[in-house]
Amino acid sequence: MIDDAPPATLAAPQSGGPARLADVARHAGVSVATVSRVLSRPEMVSTATREQVRAAVAATGYRVNLAARNLRKQRTGAVVALVPNLGNPFFAKILAGMGAEFGRAGYDLLVGDTTEEGGRHRALARFLDPSRADGIVLLDGQVTAGDLAALPGAPPLVMACEWIEGADLPRVVLDNARGTELAVRHLSGLGHGRIGWIGGPADNVLHRARCAGIARALGVLPPGYAGDFSLAAGAKAARCWLAQPAADRPTGIVAFSDEMAAGFMGELARAGVGVPAEVSVVGFDGIEWVAHLPTPLTTIRQPKRDLGRRAAQFLVDRIAGRPVPDVAVLDPELVVRASTGPAPVG
Numbered sequence: 001m002i003d004d005a006p007p008a009t010l011a012a013p014q015s016g017g018p019a020r021l022a023d024v025a026r027h028a029g030v031s032v033a034t035v036s037r038v039l040s041r042p043e044m045v046s047t048a049t050r051e052q053v054r055a056a057v058a059a060t061g062y063r064v065n066l067a068a069r070n071l072r073k074q075r076t077g078a079v080v081a082l083v084p085n086l087g088n089p090f091f092a093k094i095l096a097g098m099g100a101e102f103g104r105a106g107y108d109l110l111v112g113d114t115t116e117e118g119g120r121h122r123a124l125a126r127f128l129d130p131s132r133a134d135g136i137v138l139l140d141g142q143v144t145a146g147d148l149a150a151l152p153g154a155p156p157l158v159m160a161c162e163w164i165e166g167a168d169l170p171r172v173v174l175d176n177a178r179g180t181e182l183a184v185r186h187l188s189g190l191g192h193g194r195i196g197w198i199g200g201p202a203d204n205v206l207h208r209a210r211c212a213g214i215a216r217a218l219g220v221l222p223p224g225y226a227g228d229f230s231l232a233a234g235a236k237a238a239r240c241w242l243a244q245p246a247a248d249r250p251t252g253i254v255a256f257s258d259e260m261a262a263g264f265m266g267e268l269a270r271a272g273v274g275v276p277a278e279v280s281v282v283g284f285d286g287i288e289w290v291a292h293l294p295t296p297l298t299t300i301r302q303p304k305r306d307l308g309r310r311a312a313q314f315l316v317d318r319i320a321g322r323p324v325p326d327v328a329v330l331d332p333e334l335v336v337r338a339s340t341g342p343a344p345v346g
Helices: 021-028 032-040 047-060 066-073 091-103 119-127 145-149 176-189 205-218 229-242 260-271 288-292 304-319
Strands: 080-083 106-111 137-138 157-160 171-173 195-198 252-255 280-285 298-301 327-332 333-334
Touching: 021 032, 021 047, 032 047, 080 091, 080 304, 091 106, 091 304, 137 304, 157 304, 171 176, 171 252, 171 304, 176 195, 176 205, 176 252, 176 280, 176 298, 176 333, 195 205, 195 229, 195 260, 229 252, 229 260, 252 260, 260 288, 304 327
Parallel strands: 080 106, 080 137, 137 157, 157 171, 171 327, 195 252, 252 280, 280 298
Antiparallel strands: 298 333
């Protein structure tokens, strides 16, 4: 660790005009180089000196010229998160976790939505350019390895939530299979012998991982309903459920998103079907408002803020040239509420 000895006394700052780095150094009684290290690489300096310099910064009113610093370092000072659907409340806590972590590292977080018409490829072309962003967190698994290969010279990338199969990129993800396995075992423990599911798009990596968890818990993947993670898809699945003979209907449903679970229960309520009296429902994601539904939803909660924070840490380390793991896998949590109960008799 490189450091100056802490001073015995503090010198008064010079007056007149904006404070300079030299004024901070004089006030703190350390060298200009030490002040620079505290402001750019604080881990290289002792805690006592960091506090001394930060107090001097506050006392002198020194303001870091981020534009000049970024120009010298040939960096933009910004990072981008590319999200597949900003209208989905699931992403809010993830972005909050990212924003806090990037802010601590001195980066501004920009957010792009890849769902608008042509948005996925336009967003890639716009931001996979080091002159626009120092790094990217990609939350859209529908991008392909070929898309990335077609855009050479991109800044460092990290995947979060979803991932691109075949792409050599660090990623921070949930143990999705473990999540649906927890859901199925919960329903089985309540006596449900006929368990179904509402999935996402068949080519989506989350859909496949969550199907794998159901198959692992039951020994086979039972029939399910097609969906796309939306409220409307859940309502459509409910209409398919209602159209089946009563003896064939699953009494337990695992929806691959909380929104689909809510849409499923809302449609059943309009048809006069009781939850959980006639069918138990488990969602996935742990978004906040499903705890306040007329029948609060049992769900698989993702550690969303931590997921965003870890992804940001990965990207900051990649930008700095530090090694990062290939993957970080976070644990899901079963949150039991009123939407699940014992299997109906008969």
